Amino acid sequence: MSVRKAVERYLRRRRADATESSVKAWKYRLKLFTEWTEGIGIEAVGELRPYDIDEYFDLRSGRVAPATLESEMWTLKTFLRYLEEQLDAVEDDLSDAVRIPDLDAEDRSDDTTLRSEDAFALLDHYRDDETVRARRSHAFLELAWYTGARQGGLRALDVRDVHVNEEYIEFRHRPDTGTPLKNKIHGERPIALPSAVMDVLAEYIRKERHDVTDEYGRQPLLTSSKGRPTNNTVRNWSYMATQPCLHSACPHGKNRGTCDWRAYTHASKCPSSRSPHKIRTGSITWQLNRGLPPEVVAERVNASVSVIEDHYDWATQEERWRRRRDRMESRRQYVDQLDLEENDDE
Template identity: 50%
Template sequence: MSGPRDLSPRDAWKRYIDRRRTELTDGSADSYHYRLKLFGAWCEERGIETVSELNGWLLDEFRAYRAGEGIAPTTLHNEMETLRGLVEYLENIGAVEDGLAEKVDVPRVSEDDQSRETKLTTDDALELIQFHRSNDETYGSLFHAFLEVAWHTGARLGALRGLDLRDFNSDVGYVEFVHRPETDTPLKNKRKGERMVKLLPEVVDVLQEYIANDRWSNHDDHGRQPLFTSTRGRPGRNTVRVWSYRATMPCVHGPCPHGHDPPDCEFRSHSHASKCPSSRAPHHIRTGSITWHRDRGIPKEVTAERVNASQRVIDRHYDTATKLEEMELRRGPHLDKLSLN
């Protein structure tokens, strides 16, 4: 009869995530899944059949392998921290030797590395938005509407996916983010994440055009009408990511900066959009949006409320303005106040 020590690495990490699903958001569970899937694949390539074979040397070998892939320090830190959580779980169920989790080397990350984040820059975002607004063929398209809302609200992927048609008020001009876990659209911060976010008239106009001409009139599995729809109803999280990648490709409005011919570029396809060096995920749009809000002089407390994040978290993880940007865009306008005249 098999026991915990006979678990394969693949079965072990799947079992671990299943045990933690009640305490993890969908987004966090997806992140854990991806990180531990990499570890499981590495074990299989090394011929490691059961978790009982794991030891300090192998765990250090995996760390060296991932570091050699050239990943960011923060990424390596997160992957090894998640792996240590898995090994701690395996210790608790008697699948590996006691104390093995202590041998998982989680590298320290400086605050600078923690806050250094790829983002959709303001210049790139505004160029894309202005292109769509002046282009009759793409104005009000799905990608245009998605980019406008994502950029102007700074919302998370799950919040954008969870918007219903009823959550958009064109008369007053806002979208409302609502926590609806019972019908598969929870917000990260649950009820505390619920909020109404005011939209500019130009963004309202884009959404109205999208709803009238480019939105699929579909319901989801719970009878709700999503604001952003796919041919099957409410899009999955990965579909929303692909929309984001495709909406932020620079070749949408100009020549490819990487020397590719857009009509023949494989990155333009649904399955390869994430591979474009210049495309950005929803989290990168959020990061760029928060920096843009701050650069435009929006008070921290207002930005925090719009994007549903604490001021401390914004300062540390999202607001990635450089020192020069802070001087020119934020402090510069106050310089006249120091004049002696």
């Protein structure tokens, strides 16, 4: 079996238990590996040897960032393990030859995030200015910040998923009608929200939401005049909603009235605007700083604790110190129980 055919077979198998976006990412990474093997004359997967895998690592390590290299090597390792265990098409333990770079957290993550002070400056502006309160940008930012949800999850919300009286929203996996969640059924969850956030969502639905349905007859929560937005549209809304000139003077010396970055198609060029992913990163860091246990935050944002620690937690050293101090104080009652003088068993 050629490497190209093996990759095609592997991706077909993975489509059954992965999202389309994940499969696309794996396809691209393995395409690079396939083209490299063809370029050096490897005609079948059975010809692959540990030396080849090591050579490929050296090649890619000189061309991509450490975090990208890590992702590529994990994809390659999983692919080779499939060939070993499912097809018996390569020599045993070939996947062990794949080196996974040992990265620091700084190498894995991008620290460009929506800081909590910037988020609340924006939210205060939206909540206090009647001309923009409860409009789509406001509703989007309230949802994105207080849930820490992924872009696809925000896009997937329907009006029926907002439970105003009970003060929670729920994310549902609905692949048959165009809104799968990244982790599929495991991504389904209710998220409790503060009363102030629910008040904004209720006001948005009542006054500002376009009364439209999508192609499946569902009522999207966040809407354009045409129905449910695409992922790219949600990203553009995010850039527009997070520009600091909405509430303060431009930190980049621009005039708001003439700035090209205020245009819908150029908002991403503003150095201070943020994508949904950057809002998610800032929200997760803030939730942890507020004292929510990592496992609680992980459940709310649908990610593992280890992924949060490696990719989303961008707390400063001072913020981390405060967390440790607060945890120590909260556990003082247990430490007191260790005092020998208070031991009633003796």
